[in-house]
Amino acid sequence: MKVDYLIVGAGFTGATLAERLAAAGKRVLVVDRRDHIGGNAYDEMDPHGVLVHRYGPHIFHTNSKKVFDYLSRFTEWRPYYHRVRAVVEGKEVPLPFSLATLRALFSPRLADRLEEKLIARFGYGARVPILRLREEEDPDLRFLADYVYKNVFEGYTLKQWGLRPEELSPSVTARVPVLVSHDTRYFQDAYQAMPKEGYTALFRRMLAHPNIKLLLQADWKEVEGEVKFARLVFTGPIDEFFGYLHGPLPYRSLRFRMELHPGPWAQEVGTVNYPNEHPYTRVTEFKHLTGQDYLPHSTLCYEYPEAYEPGRNEPYYPVPREENEERYRLYLEEAKKLKGVYFAGRLGDYRYYNMDQAVARALKLFEEIVHE
Amino acid sequence: MKVDYLIVGAGFTGATLAERLAAAGKRVLVVDRRDHIGGNAYDEMDPHGVLVHRYGPHIFHTNSKKVFDYLSRFTEWRPYYHRVRAVVEGKEVPLPFSLATLRALFSPRLADRLEEKLIARFGYGARVPILRLREEEDPDLRFLADYVYKNVFEGYTLKQWGLRPEELSPSVTARVPVLVSHDTRYFQDAYQAMPKEGYTALFRRMLAHPNIKLLLQADWKEVEGEVKFARLVFTGPIDEFFGYLHGPLPYRSLRFRMELHPGPWAQEVGTVNYPNEHPYTRVTEFKHLTGQDYLPHSTLCYEYPEAYEPGRNEPYYPVPREENEERYRLYLEEAKKLKGVYFAGRLGDYRYYNMDQAVARALKLFEEIVHE
Numbered sequence: 001m002k003v004d005y006l007i008v009g010a011g012f013t014g015a016t017l018a019e020r021l022a023a024a025g026k027r028v029l030v031v032d033r034r035d036h037i038g039g040n041a042y043d044e045m046d047p048h049g050v051l052v053h054r055y056g057p058h059i060f061h062t063n064s065k066k067v068f069d070y071l072s073r074f075t076e077w078r079p080y081y082h083r084v085r086a087v088v089e090g091k092e093v094p095l096p097f098s099l100a101t102l103r104a105l106f107s108p109r110l111a112d113r114l115e116e117k118l119i120a121r122f123g124y125g126a127r128v129p130i131l132r133l134r135e136e137e138d139p140d141l142r143f144l145a146d147y148v149y150k151n152v153f154e155g156y157t158l159k160q161w162g163l164r165p166e167e168l169s170p171s172v173t174a175r176v177p178v179l180v181s182h183d184t185r186y187f188q189d190a191y192q193a194m195p196k197e198g199y200t201a202l203f204r205r206m207l208a209h210p211n212i213k214l215l216l217q218a219d220w221k222e223v224e225g226e227v228k229f230a231r232l233v234f235t236g237p238i239d240e241f242f243g244y245l246h247g248p249l250p251y252r253s254l255r256f257r258m259e260l261h262p263g264p265w266a267q268e269v270g271t272v273n274y275p276n277e278h279p280y281t282r283v284t285e286f287k288h289l290t291g292q293d294y295l296p297h298s299t300l301c302y303e304y305p306e307a308y309e310p311g312r313n314e315p316y317y318p319v320p321r322e323e324n325e326e327r328y329r330l331y332l333e334e335a336k337k338l339k340g341v342y343f344a345g346r347l348g349d350y351r352y353y354n355m356d357q358a359v360a361r362a363l364k365l366f367e368e369i370v371h372e
Numbered sequence: 373m374k375v376d377y378l379i380v381g382a383g384f385t386g387a388t389l390a391e392r393l394a395a396a397g398k399r400v401l402v403v404d405r406r407d408h409i410g411g412n413a414y415d416e417m418d419p420h421g422v423l424v425h426r427y428g429p430h431i432f433h434t435n436s437k438k439v440f441d442y443l444s445r446f447t448e449w450r451p452y453y454h455r456v457r458a459v460v461e462g463k464e465v466p467l468p469f470s471l472a473t474l475r476a477l478f479s480p481r482l483a484d485r486l487e488e489k490l491i492a493r494f495g496y497g498a499r500v501p502i503l504r505l506r507e508e509e510d511p512d513l514r515f516l517a518d519y520v521y522k523n524v525f526e527g528y529t530l531k532q533w534g535l536r537p538e539e540l541s542p543s544v545t546a547r548v549p550v551l552v553s554h555d556t557r558y559f560q561d562a563y564q565a566m567p568k569e570g571y572t573a574l575f576r577r578m579l580a581h582p583n584i585k586l587l588l589q590a591d592w593k594e595v596e597g598e599v600k601f602a603r604l605v606f607t608g609p610i611d612e613f614f615g616y617l618h619g620p621l622p623y624r625s626l627r628f629r630m631e632l633h634p635g636p637w638a639q640e641v642g643t644v645n646y647p648n649e650h651p652y653t654r655v656t657e658f659k660h661l662t663g664q665d666y667l668p669h670s671t672l673c674y675e676y677p678e679a680y681e682p683g684r685n686e687p688y689y690p691v692p693r694e695e696n697e698e699r700y701r702l703y704l705e706e707a708k709k710l711k712g713v714y715f716a717g718r719l720g721d722y723r724y725y726n727m728d729q730a731v732a733r734a735l736k737l738f739e740e741i742v743h744e
């Protein structure tokens with residue numbers, strides 16, 4: 001086969017590039033080793049008619065009007081604010097840790113005092129990374145920092161990464177803030193919504209272009225040299241592409257356990273986190289996300305973090321440590337030596353992207369390469 | 373790309389051959405111009421969580437233990453007896469036209485008499501094609517034959533085919549019998565069941581073999597000459613393959629209209645036929661087929677027969693007329709001139725196959741070609 005662009009990976013990165021390039025008149029072949037499109041955002045109906053996310057719950061949120069408008073061409077949206085609670089000292093309290101969480105955990109007097117101090121120090125609406133809060137002098141704020149660190153942050157981080165918080169780069173730990181407001185939404189982005197008929201339907205529409213062909217159940221290694229292409233976009237793992245030349249880039253993996261709940265609802269909110277108990281980090285009830293409130297039963301997803309073992313499970317999260325970043329840069333050097341080969345996406349860039357960031361990155365790359 | 377077998381079409385014929393050949397160690401590429409596997413048996417969840425058949429209701433039934441055992445490797449089953457009713461003179465009566473239908477339409481006296489005569493003449497359990505019944509001497513049986521012909525058969529056939537019954541070959545008309553029994557099941561086959569998680573899930577498991585790759589949204593014409601293969605199995609339209617050399621083979625097409633029914637059930641049985649009223653031939657309520665009785669709403673499928681126009685709609689039913697059969701034989705002669713190219717399936721053989729027949733045909737073809 002001969003195409004203008006061979007794109008490896010049918011997730012948000014690959015699909016966005018395929019759609020843009022096809023619309024620009026290029027002939028595109030998208031290859032994925034899985035038997036479906038959508039990458040990790042793939043959703044499907046389970047045997048009980050619940051729309052589930054096979055690779056863990058995906059909630060769409062973005063501040064980018066550009067990304068939101070772009071995706072709106074391929075889906076209608078269902079408004080949805082994700083809410084998360086954490087079980088702390090036996091109580092279910094709102095996350096991110098906010099002024100509402102203070103009230104749920106502490107005496108009114110202590111909560112009042114902490115609230116005043118937080119607002120005075122950081123301003124209403126601030127997001128204070130927990131490691132930053134720990135540096136405060138004020139004994140009340142130090143107490144709070146230690147409390148959150150011990151009860152919400154430390155256990156979760158250990159479970160999620162198998163590493164202590166200090167062993168991770170601050171880019172991750174900054175993602176766990178104390179929120180100085182009463183907002184109990186998990187995200188504060190300007191656009192928060194779920195694709196009305198799900199992600200897979202969105203991907204189908206993105207890829208439904210006569211210039212796009214889809215080759216599934218096929219690994220890049222199997223088609224390399226067999227398909228002729230002018231350019232290559234690779235959204236798989238960059239270290240795999242180069243035959244692990246500089247050693248493997250570490251990833252964290254997850255095991256998902258889906259469980260049928262016989263009643264209409266199991267949880268009051270989409271996700272409940274367990275920073276301290278259980279081997280799983282969190283439980284998500286998909287119906288909150290999908291709005292299928294007509295179903296008399298429900299499906300829950302338990303997430304068990306585990307080590308990544310190539311071939312046995314999937315590489316989900318690049319492990320954000322300085323040494324890994326350095327190794328990645330060696331691969332980046334290799335990439336620069338190649339002509340007409342582009343790396344992108346969570347695995348290609350070895351970087352944690354939310355879905356909107358993956359799309360933004362792909363749109364930007366498209367602008368760079370389309371006129372080459 | 374280089375493969376041992378290129379298989380055009382991912383329906384029951386193509387999937388069965390792909391599975392068998394892959395298991396025999398061949399490298400297989402399955403190509404389909406649609407964006408999904410499963411051919412006309414493809415099912416999917418609609419926006420309301422109802423499992424629907426995009427290309428019309430498909431009920432599995434077979435007398436072949438071999439076919440049933442083979443498919444059982446890829447699915448569990450949900451026992452299901454399809455029941456059909458026809459609206460005749462304003463009443464919903466059981467189909468096929470049986471002894472139960474007599475009772476639903478006629479006075480007990482007339483029904484008794486007809487029942488006795490049918491059993492005496494044909495034996496209990498017989499299936500008498502309606503055109504055969506019309507040849508009877510007995511005035512009661514002639515009355516019955518005319519009644520069924522006028523009220524059940526004629527209008528339906530006209531709508532379905534746009535042709536009078538006499539214009540069709542007897543192979544079709546024989547499929548509309550009078551059933552001399554009280555059995556109100558639509559089929560009398562030994563095996564009647566629906567794949568527990570649907571047809572698409574079954575196809576996924578059939579095709580989930582490392583030797584199989586899937587190329588979707590790609591027409592044979594686009595890959596011809598671009599993919600190297602030792603042998604070709606073509607399950608698309610044979611006339612299209614030969615560039616309509618001997619003129620197009622006629623097909624009948626259908627338009628499906630899906631409609632949400634707000635209540636839990638709309639019909640008492642899976643399908644209701646309308647031989648005389650409405651532009652549609654029948655209405656199917658999928659929940660009867662899929663067993664999703666937990667849903668508070670339901671989805672109905674209305675079938676509107678229409679002329680086949682290549683590019684605008686799909687070729688569903690080969691039109692069973694002698695002249696078409698003759699034209700098909702001209703194509704068969706062309707096919708015989710080719711080496712390593714095999715035609716099969718409803719479109720490749722230009723023959724009405726039920727799903728089980730398509731599988732049986734594919735299993736047989738596999739035996740013929742695997743040792744070549």
Ligand SMILES: Cc1cc2nc3c(=O)[nH]c(=O)nc-3n(C[C@H](O)[C@H](O)[C@H](O)COP(=O)(O)OP(=O)(O)OC[C@H]3O[C@@H](n4cnc5c(N)ncnc54)[C@H](O)[C@@H]3O)c2cc1C
Pocket residue numbers: 008009010011012013014031032033034038039040041055056057058059060061218219220221235236237240254316317344345346347353354355356358
């Ligand atoms: C558990 C979890 C929860 C998440 N939750 C959210 C959320 O709530 N909100 C949010 O915005 N983001 C979330 N994300 C992030 C989101 O999944 C990513 O932003 C998105 O998947 C990135 O898309 P991508 O195309 O770069 O990568 P992917 O979706 O991983 O797609 C890459 C594709 O490439 C294929 N591939 C790889 N190597 C090869 C090869 N050699 N040959 C052929 N194919 C190959 C893979 O099979 C895969 O389909 C979550 C991620 C995870 C893991």
Ligand SMILES: Cc1cc2nc3c(=O)[nH]c(=O)nc-3n(C[C@H](O)[C@H](O)[C@H](O)COP(=O)(O)OP(=O)(O)OC[C@H]3O[C@@H](n4cnc5c(N)ncnc54)[C@H](O)[C@@H]3O)c2cc1C
Pocket residue numbers: 380381382383384385386403404405406410411412413427428429430431432433590591592593607608609626688689716717718719725726727728730
């Ligand atoms: C409305 C309807 C109802 C039916 N109900 C029943 C039922 O209740 N029970 C039953 O047993 N059977 C039923 N059938 C029959 C059943 O659909 C067939 O037996 C079955 O689909 C045959 O499988 P196949 O693989 O031969 O053909 P198909 O399922 O038609 O598959 C052929 C595939 O080839 C692809 N293709 C064709 N040409 C090309 C090309 N040039 N390039 C690439 N791809 C191509 C098509 O896109 C298609 O996916 C029904 C059929 C219809 C139309």
